[in-house]
Amino acid sequence: xxxxxxxxxxxxxxxxxxxxxxxxxxxxxxxxxxxxxxxxxxxxxxxxxxxxxxxxxxxxxxxxxxxxxxxxxxxxxxxxxxxxxxxxxxxxxxxxxxxxxxxxxxxxxxxxxxxxxxxxxxxxxxxxxxxxxxxxxxxxxxxxxxxxxxxxxxxxxxxxxxxxxxxxxxxxxxxxxxxxxxxxxxxxxxxxxxxxxxxxxxxxxxxxxxxxxxxxxxxxxxxxxxxxxxxxxxxxxxxxxxxxxxxxxxxxxxxxxxxxxxxxxxxxxxx
Numbered sequence: 001x002x003x004x005x006x007x008x009x010x011x012x013x014x015x016x017x018x019x020x021x022x023x024x025x026x027x028x029x030x031x032x033x034x035x036x037x038x039x040x041x042x043x044x045x046x047x048x049x050x051x052x053x054x055x056x057x058x059x060x061x062x063x064x065x066x067x068x069x070x071x072x073x074x075x076x077x078x079x080x081x082x083x084x085x086x087x088x089x090x091x092x093x094x095x096x097x098x099x100x101x102x103x104x105x106x107x108x109x110x111x112x113x114x115x116x117x118x119x120x121x122x123x124x125x126x127x128x129x130x131x132x133x134x135x136x137x138x139x140x141x142x143x144x145x146x147x148x149x150x151x152x153x154x155x156x157x158x159x160x161x162x163x164x165x166x167x168x169x170x171x172x173x174x175x176x177x178x179x180x181x182x183x184x185x186x187x188x189x190x191x192x193x194x195x196x197x198x199x200x201x202x203x204x205x206x207x208x209x210x211x212x213x214x215x216x217x218x219x220x221x222x223x224x225x226x227x228x229x230x231x232x233x234x235x236x237x238x239x240x241x242x243x244x245x246x247x248x249x250x251x252x253x254x255x256x257x258x259x260x261x262x263x264x265x266x267x268x269x270x271x
Contacts, residue, residue: 046163
C-alpha cells in the first residue's frame, strides 16, 4: 500500500507549508522553538518530496506545481504520437517529392493538430526536412543526452542539494541563531554549487528548463529577504533610507509596501 498517491502530493506539501506558517505566527514561540518545528516539518516535507521524485521524472528532476510547461509536455507527447500515426509514411519515404504534393497530402488529413505548426517538407537541393524536426517536440538526440549517465548524475546531485539544504539551514539556525551570517553563507554556498551542477544539465523538455529558472528566481528572492542580510542591509539601508525618503513613512502606501515585504520575508517562506 502506497503512503501517498501521486495526485495528493501537491496538497500534502501545501498542507505542511500551511502548518509551518501557523507555527510561526500563531505559536508565539521563541525563534529556536520555531526552527525546531520547521526542522521536523521539513523532514516530513522531504519524505513527501522523495515520493514525488520517484514519480515525476525517471531521471530525478522534480517539477514544481507553479511550472507552466508541465501540461505542454503532455500535449507535445500527444502531438508526437499523432504525427507518427498520421504522417509517419512521409517521414520514412526517402523518395524526393515536390512541395505541392506534400501540401496537398497534409490538407487531406482529416484530424490535423491545430495546436502545433506542422509546416511542410522543405525541398532544398533534393533534400527533405522532416516534419518531425519542425514540431516543438524533443527529438531522440536530446532525449539520449538527457538520459546519459553523466546527465543523470548531475540531476541527482542537484536534487540532493536542493532537498537537504532547507534541513541543513534549519539545523544551522538552531546552532548559530538567526542573526548569524554562518547559516546564510553555508546555505548560499550549497545553492551556488547546485546552480553550477543544474545549469550543466542537458535539457530535454520545456518544463525542465522552466523549473531551473523558477528555482533560480526563488533563490535570489530568498537571499535578499533572508536574515541577517534583510534586516541589516535591505531593511535599514534600502527601505528606510531610500524608500522612506521617497514616500511618507507614515502614509498608507509605504506601510502597505513594508507589510507585503514583511509577509514575504516570513521565516517559513525563506527556508
